[in-house]
Amino acid sequence: MELIVGNMAFSTWSLRPWLVLKRCGAEFTTTEIPLYGPDSARLLARHSPTGKVPVLKVEGETIWDSMAISVWASEMFPEVRLWPSDRHARWLARSVACEMHSSFMALRSEGGMGPDANGVIHTMVGPDRAPTPTSEAVATDVRRLVGIIRTMRTRFGAGGPYLFGEWSMPDAFLTPVAARFRHYQFDLAAYGDDGIAATYVAELLQQPDFLEWSELAVTKRP
Ligand SMILES: N[C@@H](CCC(=O)N[C@@H](CS)C(=O)NCC(=O)O)C(=O)O
Structure with missing residues (x-):
């Protein structure tokens, strides 16, 4: 499982699913794509259908959008209780x-x-x-x-x-x-x-x- 993120120094959208996956104890690698550079558009297009990050590559699928990835995690790791129980x-x-x-x-x-x-x-x-x-x-x-x-x-x-x-x-x-x-x-x-x-x-x-x-x-x- 691979999470593709933007620059970890400032990619706010990328941070969210990374925190969620960590909390789940998921085994994943993190690949960082440098944003706003001369090669960024090409790299983003190679990895992401929207040209944006984060995306999660898992079981042959590319899941895009930080919310969709986080909801995926709550479905796959129900024991972690990502949502409050009340x-x-x-x-x-x-x-x-x-x-x-x-x-x-x-x-x-x-x-x-x-x-x-x-x-x-x-x-x-x-x-x-x-x-x-x-x-x-x-x-x-x-x-x-x-x-x-x-x-x-x-x-x-x-x-x-x-x-x-x-x-x-x-x-x-x-x-x-x-x-x-x-x-x-x-x-x-x-x-x-x-x-x-x-x-x-x-x-x-x-x-x-x-x-x-x-x-x-x-x-x-x-
Ligand atoms: N709603 C999307 C927003 C994703 C987004 O805007 N990502 C920014 C990085 S923080 C991006 O990929 N920007 C690259 C670009 O627009 O060229 C999500 O939640 O994943």
């Missing part, structure tokens, strides 16, 4: 993961990872930091994220430090956001946080699998 928590965990997958465009574009228009490379790992984006659209996105985290942690977080207590799928989808918050130095208190969201973000950034990804990314940094 059904109310599980319904909302899916909503959180899907909202994260489909929304927050302002934060994605103004708090982007990878090379910006000036050629500066913004990374999810390492010590580099950038000024906090100040648009109202970004503030709306961050307030919504803080609200999600506070609500879910308060309602369902008693059993552990993650969004629904024990680690579950939404934590994989929110880890790239935690890295954006760190890189762009968001003070979450300015967006309605009482400390719950900041504590959760710190927890995501120190989860062992993300630290392992960060080590690999720093080693291979562009």
